[in-house]
Amino acid sequence: MTRDSAATVDNMTTDAAKPGYRVIPVRHWGRLAAGIVTVALLASIVVSFARAEIDWSVVGQYFTYHTILTGFMVTIVLTVVAMVIGILLGVLVAVMRLSSNPVVSGIAWLYVWIFRGTPVYLQLLLWFNIALIFPHVGIPGVFSGRTVDLVTPFVAAILGLGLNQGAYTSEVVRAGILSVDEGQGEAAKALGLPSGALMRTVILPQAMRVILPPIGNETIGMLKTTSLASAIGASEVLNESQHIYLVNNMIMELLLVSAIWYLIAVSILSIIQYYIERRFAKGGSSKALPLTPWQKIVWFFTTRRSLA
């Protein structure tokens, strides 16, 4: 009975679309099966978390604990400062790498070779222990000091993460610069633009469309890589969680607190990335830009309202 009525409904709609024929739509059995399996697996994970000895009230209690909040702020500051250093260095090194001066491009190559060629964890340890090589730092006559006082865990983390990021970013920027059509540089040269202005106003803005998506990815990666700085005692969010669970033994609860903070930050970064990429898509395609998710929501409700 129900089958019949369903078939009638089917007939009615398809008859209208293709007169004289009954059209059987494609059945996606694979999708259905995959969907059922996925939901079952998710449900079992949720159940095991719910049954496990996790005291969710502790998660809630420590979620806004003051050292966790300051730790999260340190994570954000580390991410932002390391990425700013990474991007500035990356653009500089990429331009140096493409220079016709062999000394300049050689230095850039060496920098990338060293900082991309060693693990970032090892680099963090090197910076943290740099006093073993340079016990004193300073500019003669201006200031001088002991390296141990100057290179705190935070400073070592900034140096390690920023310099490592610079090496990666330079390769991204270089690929972006090389992706711009040669004719663009020729046209700018023919107009008499000096090489600095040419790079800044003609090449880099066009390279941005290629550079930005991977930079967005790397920023998200950096947010999580800052957790390595806990190994040298920088007081970012994971390190603060560890400090707490070493005392109260609520290991899983505090790891979850950190995980939730990371997820929040990554979600916000993803939204920012989306809008920045949209902005730089200007002039890149003859197609109109697709609606943003927010515009889609607004569109949905306003058209519904106008229908009613």
Place this chain on the structure above:
Amino acid sequence: MNTQPLVRVEGLHKSFGPQEVLKGVSMEVHSGEVVCILGPSGSGKSTLLRCINFIEEPTAGLIFVGDEIIGHRRTPDAAVLQQVRESEIARQRQDIGMVFQKFNLFPHMTVLENITHAPRLVKHIAAGPAKATAMDLLEKVGLANRAGAYPRQLSGGQQQRVAIARALAMEPKLVLFDEPTSALDPELVGDVLEVMKDLATGGLTMIVVTHEIGFAREVADRVIFVDDGVIVEQGTPAEVLDTPSHERTKAFLSRVLS
């Protein structure tokens, strides 16, 4: 016509690796003259044009434009030239406009921004006057209504006319055209050639590498035929196109005109 040529090319050689593309080219162009360079593809005619503004650096030979020796500076010793830096070459290029086969408009700027960019940045002209000049030029090429459009929203012919306006905005003494109509659909060629004819009539000095024999015949003061890296013959359009004296010119023309 002045006795002092505006452009003088002397003994120009250009090699790419082992391949010698220009094998000693010398020529002169006077102020106000329109010179068309013809030749089979691969003959070196585009390279010759690109050497004049040092987009390609010549392997040997000198380029004189006005009082300047491109890429060089005179020294007190008349027999000694000083090579100059890229920034100095950029200054020398301000007087030499160039129009490319593939337009090479800046895709991230509007039509207006494309035209005002170099005058504002290089000549430090204020926004108002730069825009006024740009609008005059757009009027001239028939695109005043497209000032706010992005290059991708324009047809090839429109893009090339914007590119011409962009070159003219720097008020160059000389404009180089590198096969300006070769990338265009046939029905769009006419508009671009019409603009170039107007410029020629207006007294602009132009060196045009082209396959448009009709344009060369009608507009050029002089035609230069290049083959295999050397100038084979040159003269008025009537001399070169109607009564060519060299076999290579005759062979080329019979292929192009058939």
